[in-house]
Amino acid sequence: MDKSVENIDISAGTVELLTHLREHGPMTRSEIGTATGWARPTVNKRIDELTAIGIAQPLTMPSPTGGRPAQGFAFNPSCAHILAIDIATTATTIALCDLDGRPVLVRTVSAGAENEPDETLDMICGAADAMLTGKLASRTDTGAVIGNDEVPVTVNDPATTDEGITATATPRLFAVSVAVTTRVETVTGNIIQAPVMQHWENRHLREFFADRYHVPAFIENDANARALCKAYQLAADGEHIVPHLLYVHAGMGLGAGIISSGSIMHGAFGAAGDIGHIHVFGRIGEHSLCRCGNTGCVEATAGGWAILPALQTQGKPVHTLDEVVELATHGDIETVQLIRQAGRLIGDVISACVNMLNPSCIVVGGELSHCGELLLNGIRERVWARAQPLATKSLRIESCNDEARTGIVGLAYVAIDQGLTSLEMLQDFARQQ
Template sequence: MSLSAGDLFDLVRTGAAGSRSDLRRLSGLSRTAVTARVAALAEAGLVVLGEDRPSTGGRPATGVMLNAEAGVVLAAAVGRSRTQVAVFDLAGRELAAASLDHAHGSGPEEVLPPAVRRLAELCADLSGSGPVLGVGVSLPGTVDPARGVSIDSPVMGGWDEVALAPYVAAVEAFAEAPIFVGNDADVLARSERMGHAQEFSDLLVVKASTGLGLGIIAEGRVVSGHRGAAGEIGHTKVDDAAGLPCRCGDTGCLETVAGGWALVARLEEEGRPVDHVRDLVARALTGDAEAKHLLRESGRRLGDVLGVAINLLNPEAVVLGGDMAGAFDVYAAGVRESVYARSSALATSGLQVLPATFGDRAGVVGCAAMALDQVLRPSAIDARLVQEKVGPVGLEPTT
């Protein structure tokens, strides 16, 4: 079957093609077919035509580039005590960002309206940034991406089965933008598609913050599992936590001895003034021995469970993200200690433990990547061209 204009756009967007001749070579389409499809993309403002490239024989190759200014996507990474919001162009570059704190356990009514208003303010400050093409939102716990709702977020009260789209649509400029919802660990993994996944095809991406989660990249694809519940490492039962109550309502979960909330509770019991795991990390970075000990122990206990995943999935690297990874050297030392003790020599041969590429921005970067992958996928581009009637899309075979 002949490739459509959306397929050619994807070759340009991913960097596989940078000229019409590249598109002809990769697609097998005729010069006329490629020219027509590229013209439709250019008329829609999705690509821009650059200067002719030097000829290697025959006609010069006309440069074709993604028009990153053709629109924006919005990102909102909702955490247990903080929501990060940002605006990105179509090349995935962050244009503006903000952070909003909220009380633990806040519901959507307390969190989403101020977050959406802040996004509207950011867009207003970016005059001429183009239309909002999509919105990516991440939540802790399991989500149903098809319906755009949380289905199991026991530590985020009041979110389950609540449709998020109406909150976004309350702002007129966002009303037509589709919303895409993902698990917080999954979007962290998606951020690495623009980071470490460009070097490694198989990664385990840990989110170690108030809670613990795991994103999985296998052969370059993010794996979410049945019902999106892959990677719930924080609620794996471990012997060290036997009988300890978890915030999920169960007992014996890894989070009760290794989650950020549990570490903060221990310091509070000792009379140490900390409000969040970020305070614990700040203490560790200034040399506080107890804070460093707690973070290393958390990493070690996480590594006990992570070692099993490494044996099963054989990743090339483990990426540590989230607030606790802010003290990377301390936390990673604990992870390595257990991983190398628990995993097979073959599974750990050449294994690397790396910090998240985008640090504490990884959540919003991953939300943007999720939205971009959806609104710029070939079928979405073809549908847009048909709707705008800008020219041949090439959905039918063309010779």
């Protein structure tokens, strides 16, 4: 450990200063003192603590009076990285994100929730280890497309070794953040009651990743992570976050992420947002058997795992939701009818959520959202018809067009929101210097 940081004692005041720099941008010593009321020696001590561990950095700021430039200090998001791991049904996206949530390095592996846990975890860790050690095959690995952007597979300072492998500076890790396609028990981080990930139940993923990478690990439901990303992304000017937002995942199953008062709503045990198992309103689907064992759950009629066999029964050659979307967008009558029906059923459930939660924004993601207005029109129709006027007064409903990036960035925010405001995590980070 560097002797200059050996005796650093991160305090609650130091965490407060970091929050000021993150929210307000670069500040001078005088501005910090004015904002906090701290005496100059206290300001100096806390600045020194943040700069010693690299999470703040000095910079020159123009003088407001036009005189000599002043020395300021800014949050340094590139000082460490979040390892974000988004475990989807058939594939997993792995990324290194800086402490502003920006992906700087992305890989995808062809194993996910449907595979055996050991197989998927081995592939995830192999890819993550290569990213963290800077050993990436530059001749064959071209990056991963996240949204509309291609994220490079190399980070700072690349150099080619004799083996033709790109060697990069080893990224410093702050935390691991993992998304799964089911509900997560809040206290333990364990996967529970998971039809999609039944072989993963009671796998201690939090402990697995924390022990492997020696940093804190966070396990979150994928819809919750995406909801958090969208809440930050869609914030209006002067707004830090959209305080009340509902993210609806319409894929093989149905689920939701809820942002309430600026935070993810988990409920008492982590089961909040499980809207796929709300009983349908009306006769359509009321007797359909759901994967959970009940009948009449909305996802048993409007989820992808119900739509696929319905189309196959009609003789349609579909095996994936991408093929369903393709049929719908090309105007196949039976597919269009099923998607519109799914939109109305999902809209019924969302209207009940609107009356209860009063979000200002609803974002619809998942594979079925790629059907665009075919799905959204049915959702909007039922929400405007069934939700109360006060709850829909300024409500906007839109689709998520950058889902891969949304998941990764949302995972980074999960770790950032908890880690950069945690005295314990910053003290651990300081000890790792």
